[in-house]
Amino acid sequence: MLDLKLLQNNFEDIAKKLRKKGLKEDVLKELKRLFITLKEQRAKLEALQAKKNEKSKLFPIYKKEQKDISKLKKELDEIKESIIFEQNEVNRLEKELEEYALNIPNIPDDEVPEGKDEEDNIEIKRVLTPKEFSFEPKEHWELAQELDWIDFKRGVKLAKSRFSVLKNGAAKLERALINYMLDFNTKRGFSEVCVPYIVNKDSMLGTGQLPKFEDDLFKIEDEKLYLIPTAEVPLTNLYRDEILKEDELPILMTSYSACFRKEAGSAGRDTRGIIRQHQFDKVELVSITKPEQSDEVFDKMVECASDLLTSLALPHRLVMLCGGDLGFGATKTIDLEVWLPGQGKYREISSVSNTRDFQARRAKIRYKEGKKNRLVHTLNGSSLAVGRTLIAIMENYQQEDGTIAIPEVLKEYL
RNA sequence: GGACAGGUGGGUGAGCUGGCUGAAACCACAUCCCUGCUAAGGAUGCGUACUGGCAACGGUACCGAGGGUUCGAAUCCCUCCCUGUCCGCCA
Structure with missing residues (x-):
């Protein structure tokens, strides 16, 4: 607010x-x-x-x-x-x-570029160079079908469209990635947390999903509860209505969770494969900081996500979102986009945002500084979207015979 | 899901035969004093939000949430939520 x-x-x-x-x-x-x-x-x-x-x-x-x-x-x-x-x-x-x-968005930072949509986002830097393939690289859904790694049809049968079932190598990789990411983030100083996937209305109001974006959420009938669209919601709301001690800050957290999104308004987009699903896995970073710490922590979070991609040898780029593409609660957002050789495009795999005191004011998260209570700053970022990382690995590590090589760092997790 | 018992400030916990209670006491915490060593004693301060004022200091609201009764409610009534215990069910 x-x-x-x-x-x-x-x-x-x-x-x-x-x-x-x-x-x-x-x-x-x-x-x-x-x-x-x-x-x-x-x-x-x-x-x-x-x-x-x-x-x-x-x-x-x-x-x-x-x-x-x-x-x-x-x-x-x-x-x-x-x-x-x-x-x-x-x-x-x-x-x-x-x-x-409650329906007015957060104020963008001065450094946020003018612009209408993603066309106007500004590339900050590229990390690693996409490798040259000696053959025509396939898209992940083609590979998945040939390898029997993803069952799209039965996912739909179980639930509805945009649900799928991971099998064999995909299922194992998914699990390995979650563990690897959590360990990676923990080594960077983020403490691991395991949260509920269902939260109440107050929590959704606190982080800004409600009242404006009700249509994007899965609601549990008769219960006044919602499935989380990201672990950012429970992690940030952990401290809702609390007054923290100054020396507790900054609080750096990481959590794996499944995420549930209705994807309202994205009909027809990314319908093939598992790029855009109603349910997906994500490892999230959330930080609660003093106002003067938040810029530094923001950089740390971006660096953490980028280094994670680098450790998996996945080429990616950092993009500063323009005003028009900025999310509702963010003052500043950097997206990480990973190279997908099958698509021949960079696609979003992480998004790190500083909401400053916007969520803190809604959720009443404060800390004591001397005698005064001040609002904290809250930040969130993915590190990383697991399903999309799986896609990136499949497409970047595919070999001419149709099999997928395993990233070095994941070997001990498989 | 059923039965009973509860939900008070950072914690424990009084008040609950309505006005003197925004709330005793104790603990924790902060500052100061004393003392001098691994501990003790004393003084003062110590909820949140909004609001008036340069300030000193005031005003309003809040005792799980929302209604009601009353000139007046933490205290009485209703609804809901939550916690504990027992029973049922269950990974």
Whole structure:
């Protein structure tokens, strides 16, 4: 959520920055108006409440002195009536304000480039050079079918489209990759955590999936619970409504989880293979930091994911997302895209974002600095999407005879 | 899922025959004093959010959540959520 006080005081600045994300200024104007109106309305209400409290305190005194209380009672009744009226007004404004505020995206950093969509993202650097194949490299789904590694048809039978079943080498590689990634991240100082895959509404609100993106989530009927779209949700919400100690920070975590996404709006995209599934495995990094630590930790997370790819000898590039492509809660995002020789393209395999205090404000994650409570910064990033890593290995390590070589570092995990 | 017992500040835990309780006491924590050594004693401070004020210091709300009764609720009533114990079920 936006800092509404900041919006009140630096309206022009924030409006300008949010233009980068394609947000209309009218929305911000209305938000500011609501915020100020609510403040005034609250002051009115509180004055009445103060009066009520003061008068109510007279009752025991009157009783003691055996004075008549009926007049006082009548007075209070009138005050009460106006309180109810003003209270309703406050409630109405609060609801309206919340609806507005929760739907406004985070403010992009200054270094985030202008742009509309992924076309305008900026490549920062490339790591490793794609190798030349002496034959025509195949796409992962072709390889998977020939090797009997992935059963697409039966996945659909079990659930629906965009579900599949990993078998044989794919199943083993998937498991090896998860273990390897967790170990790798742990060595980099991220402590391993194992979280629930189902969370409640408050958690989804805390990290910003709700209220705006309900359509992207799998909801459990009659339970008011949701399947997580990423381990970022439970990991970040671990500290929701908590006040941390300063010396606990930064908290660096890594977790493997299955992720569930409805993929609303991506009909027709990546329908072949397992690039875009409703359920996929991911090893996630989440950090909770002091504000002044978050840039450094951000770099550390990007480096961790990139080094992980390098350790698997997978060519990739780093891309800075432009304003239009930036996610709802992020101030800055770097995507890692891995080279897929079968497709002849770089494809997203990791996304590292700094949300600064955006999630922290929603989720009320603070820490004590001296006597003051300050909002923390929260960061998240994949390290890595496991299914896509599997694809990358299949396509990059394929051999002329149709078999897949095994990356050196994974050998001890198989 | 059924029965009973509970949910109070960082923790333990009073209050729960309605007003003197935003909340005792103890512990933890912070600062200071004393003392001098592996420990003790004393003083003060110590919830959160919003809000007024340069500040000192005030105001409002919050005792699981949401409603209700009342001039007034942590305290009474209702609904929901959660925890514990026992039973049932189960990896």
